[in-house]
Amino acid sequence: MTLRNGWEMVVGLEVHTELKTATKMFCGCANSFGSEPNTSVCPVCLGLPGSLPVLNERAIELAMAIGMALHSTIAPSTFHRKNYFYPDMPKDFQISQYDLPINLGGYLDLPDGSRVSIERAHLEEDTGKSTHLGGSGRIHGADRSLVDYNRSGVPLVEIVSGPDIRSSAQARAYVVELRGILIATGASDGRMEEGSLRIDANVSVRQADAPFGTRCEIKNLNSLRSLQRAIDYEAARQVDLIEEGGTVRQETRHWDENVGATSTMRTKEEAEDYRYFREPDLVDLAPDQSWQDRVRAQLPPMPAERRSTLRARISEPVPTVLDAVEVVIDLGLDPFVHAALDRGVEPALALARAANELAGDLDGTSRLAAAAFCDTLLMEQRGELSATQAKTVLAELLARGGDPRDIAALMGYEQLSSDSLGSTVAGLIEEFPDEWTRYRDGDEKLAQFFIGQVMKVTKGQANGKAVVAELRARR
Amino acid sequence: MSSPLRREDVAHVARLARLTLSDAELDMFTEQLGQVLEHANDMASLDLEGVVATAHPFGLINVVRDDVVRPSLERDVVLAMAPDSQDHRFAVPRIMGESP
Amino acid sequence: MKTAEQVAREVRSGATTAMAELNAALSAVRERNEELNVFLHVDEKGARAAASRIDERVARGEAVGPLAGVPVALKDNLCQNGVPTTCSSRILEGWRPPYNATVVDRLLAAGAVPVGKTNLDEFAMGSSTENSAFGPTKNPLNPSRVPGGSSGGSAAAVAADMTPIAIGSDTGGSIRQPAALCGLVGVKPSYGLVSRYGLIAFASSLDQIGPLTKTVMDAAIVLEAIAGHDPMDSTSLPEPAPSLVAHVESGVVGKRIALVRELVDGADPDVVASVDQAVAALREAGATVVELSIPEFRLGLSAYYLIAPAEASSNLARFDGVRYGLRVKRDDVTAMMEATRTAGFGAEVKRRIMLGTYALSAGYFDAYYGQALKVRTRMIEAFARAYRQVDMLIGATTPSVAFEFGSKTSDPMAMYLSDVFTIPTNLSGEAAISVPFGTGEAGLPIGVQLLGPGRSEALLLAGARVLEIADGRP
Known part of the structure; x- marks a missing residue:
């Protein structure tokens, strides 16, 4: 004003x-x-x-x-x-x-x-x-x-x-x-x-x-x-x-x-x-x-320095990503993000999960091991967990700590491993041969159709990216 | 440094100190405090330019304790002292203004 | 009456018991307390428990402290867990502290048996104990005279042979002046030597706790037991208690002492004569005595009567009817606080709160409080100059022997002037001792004061011991 x-x-x-x-x-x-x-x-x-x-x-x-x-x-x-x-x-x-x-x-x-x-x-x-x-x-x-x-x-x-x-x-x-x-x-x-x-x-x-x-x-x-x-x-x-x-x-x-x-x-x-x-x-x-x-010797790096360090590691200059950087720096969550980037998690995903899920339960971050955070995000990135499932696992880690693989297993998420996704996709290809042909011929819009079908079958527990990867592999 | 202590000064100070003074007490204190302040005028004879106030006579500094929790008092003991209490808190009649 | 030294020795050897000594003390209290108004509260139950503990330890052959089984009177501005503590004020009537002052803990650890709480000028503000809300204490040596103050009750307890020792506090002379008026030894220790934790503050930068005793040796024993660093008091000196008892008989051979003109000027002739005789006795014992003038001492009274009330006005703000003590009911909290304080404080306390509030208030701070602090620095420098020339100073403790009741109550300035010789040491934070030497008008005792630098208690006790012997108490 x-x-x-x-x-x-x-x-x-x-x-x-x-x-x-x-x-x-x-x-x-x-x-x-x-x-x-x-x-x-x-x-x-x-x-x-x-x-x-x-x-x-x-x-x-x-x-x-x-x-x-x-x-x-x-x-x-x-x-x-x-x-x-x-x-x-x-x-x-x-x-x-x-x-x-x-x-x-x-x-x-x-x-x-x-x-x-x-x-x-x-x-x-x-x-x-x-x-x-x-x-x-x-x-x-x-x-x-x-x-x-x-x-x-x-x-x-x-x-x-x-x-x-x-x-x-x-x-x-x-x-x-x-x-x-x-x-x-x-x-x-x-x-x-x-x-x-x-x-x-x-x-x-x-x-x-x-x-x-x-x-x-x-x-x-x-x-x-x-x-x-x-x-x-x-x-x-x-x-x-x-x-x-x-x-x-x-x-x-x-x-x-x-x-x-x-x-x-x-x-x-x-x-x-x-x-x-x-x-x-x-x-x-x-x-x-x-x-x-x-x-002075015990003083950690301050936000301004940490902000530029973090920005330097993020190639995509998307405005929302920059907002996430602000949130992550303000709340002191950047060590999680750095750990995830070190392990090969995509910057957008690392920032999003830190700025949303971790920021939502700051108390819980004291129970969350950086390795568990990274493992969860890598599982999501590999398609072993859907976005919704990854968020649920993170919430559980923030609430009680633990190993993300155990939590995923306990919650029954393992049927969404690549094997079970593969059989689901194979079944749908048989069920919708016309759509599959059009997709195979290059109509990328049909990918969205198959994702929707997979979601319907798995009650929303699949990972969109993993579905696309599965479809591409079968093209 | 003479002490032009007026009755209204004494009344103002009484309000600051949360004391109610009768008219007779106001007169008495105006006179008696005036005497003490007048006696204090002898300090004016010293040249005190540049003299610094002494904080501790033996120059102690940096006295600290470790940040370690020690037992607090039992609440029953604490509230037993209170002239009035309610819901485990000290009770007072209404507060007229916000904290400054 | 036995000294503390004797009592403790006999308790340890089994020649007497702590309980027997306590019973003797309690019967002395019963005999004269009504007449003299010494104790405001006698904690018979607590005292019996403490005495039993000592006797059981002795029976089991366990070590007991240097004050084993010695009954002690506590000035009623020292907090004792569960025991009524009033500061002789209506505003604290009925309050029982939920904790012990460090001094009380140390006395108990040394084996002493706290008998009860003694009368004082309300919040230690006064020089005669006439300012107590619970009536004045009478001087046991002559009940028409004041015992001095503000530790008048503690002085009277020892002078009346109720307890061998008592604890007082000294802000401007409140141990030394009543000690002088009741014929006792009284020590104002160096600031920080004895923890103030649990002493209800009058003027924080001046207050010190110390002993009132019959003998110099007892003063040394008590002080050694209560001194030493306390982490609960930020102003407490960092070192452990000094060795004092071992130095009492050290004498004054080769010591240089200055008779300070400002510490006798204006005193009654009988008092001046006693100081002169004390000087002669010290010379006789091998000290060199010179005369000295320290003009800054004349300004002590002015600085003190601004600094002490200023700190008091803030220290006594907490008595507001909210958390403990008296509450006078009103519809709003400000009116309640004002009504409570108006009803709860006596005239002298109000006078000093008013004076201190004024001295700190906007527009007057520099002229009064600020100036007084600078005078204080000058006072410290003046003492330091003197102590470069001599080891200790000598003068009178008070301008006169014990005075009649009511003789100074109508004129605060006259009452304040009775502290003129004791105040300088409080301002400098250094050590001083008053020891009885000779008698004056009406056969009443006279106190002679020895002053020394910070941490010079051993030296002062040795000097006082020389005077004690010269005065016929070997």
């Missing part, structure tokens, strides 16, 4: 990601999603009197890894207390890095060639979760709220971009690329629907090359769709306001996905006074060169 009358939007994003550590930021409680309420809590993350925080080494290393992937400087850093009263925050302050973050500066290059600068990426802790009773189940109109502190103290990294984004599509591309980096570093599983990624957008508008306008911060962007819609809505709202002779007020606005609009949450005057000061219960962080080197 472009803005009318020469207006340009200026967007900066703050992306919060929960880190995939075993334990919370400051205590040994499990960092788990979806446990029974208030079962992963202890004196520290409940903020009980007398408890003290101790930093999780892994959280620091994941934060450093994110910074390294974003070309940031790993800097000596401190922790502050951000003071405000809220029931989901057990200490009534949040421990967060403030003026001295662990990662300073940096940039992220997007697939379209644009570069977005990174201002900082800092560590902080998450809050508990409230559910609201009475009213509509939302915060407004509720009589009573219930708080679960399982998420309290889970480590977060907040990545703050520069105001370099100029469209909602670019904002989306930035988040997708960043998500790829977070998955690659092992920092996050990148699942927006589970709240692993939460985004605030700072939006302003200006005439091209004019100084920045007054910005509004949009909260509660929990999906890529919300992000794009909210930015477009907000930029248009600001343009309307200015063209009607009004001025944009600096404020925090809330995105309502159902209404499709932003609304005022807090004006600048109502902003909290957080009374930041150095957290006296923690000491400073100053990772030395050897610690940084150790983290």
Whole structure:
């Protein structure tokens, strides 16, 4: 979407990601999603009197890894207390890095060639979760709220971009690329629907090359769709306001996905006074060169590099294949694709199965051996499995693991081996001699007729390509 | 660095600190806090240009723990402390605004 | 009353039992607690269980620790699993922590028997124990006087011969000042020597836990038992507990000591006289004593009364009625929090929360809190300069002997000034000890303070031991 009358939007994003550590930021409680309420809590993350925080080494290393992937400087850093009263925050302050973050500066290059600068990426802790009773189940109109502190103290990294984004599509591309980096570093599983990624957008508008306008911060962007819609809505709202002779007020606005609009949450005057000061219960962080080197050495290749590596192996420049490349890179599935290509699987098939079947069950990929993936695809390519059967085998492998040959046998797919296909085709040639003659004389359209007949006989369990191969062999 | 502490400053601070003060307490605190802040003016006699704040007196840095799970508290013990609870959660009266 | 050293020795040898010592302690508590208001809670059942465990171990011939069977009083800002812990505040009334402070675990491991929780100024904010929500503690030596504070209950427990030892916490003098006013030895260890895990925080960057005892040797035994690195406290020093008991009798021959003018200026004449006599005793014992002025000490009070309230305002935010302790019912959560805090905190706590909130708030941070932190750095530098010239410093612990109830309650600034000699060490994070030396007005004890660099506890205990002997307690 472009803005009318020469207006340009200026967007900066703050992306919060929960880190995939075993334990919370400051205590040994499990960092788990979806446990029974208030079962992963202890004196520290409940903020009980007398408890003290101790930093999780892994959280620091994941934060450093994110910074390294974003070309940031790993800097000596401190922790502050951000003071405000809220029931989901057990200490009534949040421990967060403030003026001295662990990662300073940096940039992220997007697939379209644009570069977005990174201002900082800092560590902080998450809050508990409230559910609201009475009213509509939302915060407004509720009589009573219930708080679960399982998420309290889970480590977060907040990545703050520069105001370099100029469209909602670019904002989306930035988040997708960043998500790829977070998955690659092992920092996050990148699942927006589970709240692993939460985004605030700072939006302003200006005439091209004019100084920045007054910005509004949009909260509660929990999906890529919300992000794009909210930015477009907000930029248009600001343009309307200015063209009607009004001025944009600096404020925090809330995105309502159902209404499709932003609304005022807090004006600048109502902003909290957080009374930041150095957290006296923690000491400073100053990772030395050897610690940084150790983290850097474990850093896997980032999406941009992996994208070009993968593209270089794929000869067919079909648009859908390129989309599949994006999905595969974003979700970190390229090792499967590379393994399949190494074993001689056709690129289009390897990409399709990774971008569809594997992407549909990311949890399951931890159970799936690359060799099993390759074997399944080779069986499909050789015609031993139909596309439908191959997908079924993959689903089973993702759900429970195992050997694809055993699964195929167990599901009774072996009758579709080339022998049984051969006898099926032979039977049909006898049954439809006229059609067979026309096909043999060069009418390729008849191949489709025979495929249809084979499918009918085998109840859809045959592989089209294998049928054609069988027909050609008998021509 | 004189302390022009006004009654409305004290009232504002009380709101930030989630304390309700009576008129008499407001007057008293305005005077007493003013005295302490006035005493603090003696710090102005030091030249503190370029002095950095000390974080830990013995310069500890990089204190971390391994990312290893330790037992959490029993939920019954946790909720037994709660002034009010429901459905295994801490219950509070309605929350007036979104988290900042 | 026996010292901890004696009790532990006799328990180990079988000359007495932990249970017998506990019974003696409990009967002393029954006798005088109503009058003096020392203990807020006596955990008789827990104490009996702990004493039985020690006696069984002795009977089986198993090793027991250096504090075997020694009854100990715990300041009621230390968390003990299942035992009511109030900080002398209505806001925590009825709360039982589900965990032990590290210090409590270490005392138990050393064989000590925690008897109960002692009174304090609410959240350790005060110098007389008059700020307790559960009434003041009286000085056992003269019940019309304060025992000092904020560890007034712990000091009184030992002074009244209820327990041989007690544990307190010192943020601006809260161990040393009541020790001085009750005629006891009190140690403020180097910051990080003793774990703060489970100590309900007043001012995190200043708080330290330490012993209150009758003798220097007992202080060494207790400190050695509770000190040493704790992975639960990020600010904890990385090394194990230092050897202290072995150094108590080391003396001060050849030691250089400075009498600091700012640590006696403004003290009552009887207090000044005691410090002078202490200086003479140290010289007699072979130390060299010089005079020194450290002008930065004068700024300590201002810096302290901004830094401590600022940290406290944040530390005490969690008392909001949501998770534990008092809740005053209201229709919305903000009103509930405000009503709870307003009803739950006493006047002094509110005063310091207000002061700290103001000092941290937008527009004032640099002028007050920021400035105070820089003064703190200056204080550390000033101490470091002094310790390049001498091994330790000497001065008074308090400007006067124990004062009358109510004499300073109406004027917070006057009360704050009673901490003027103890505060500098908290700001620098270094070590200090108060040891009784002589008596003053009304025959009340006077405390002399020895200060040393970080990790100098062994040196200070040896110096204090010299003064203890010179004061007639060989």
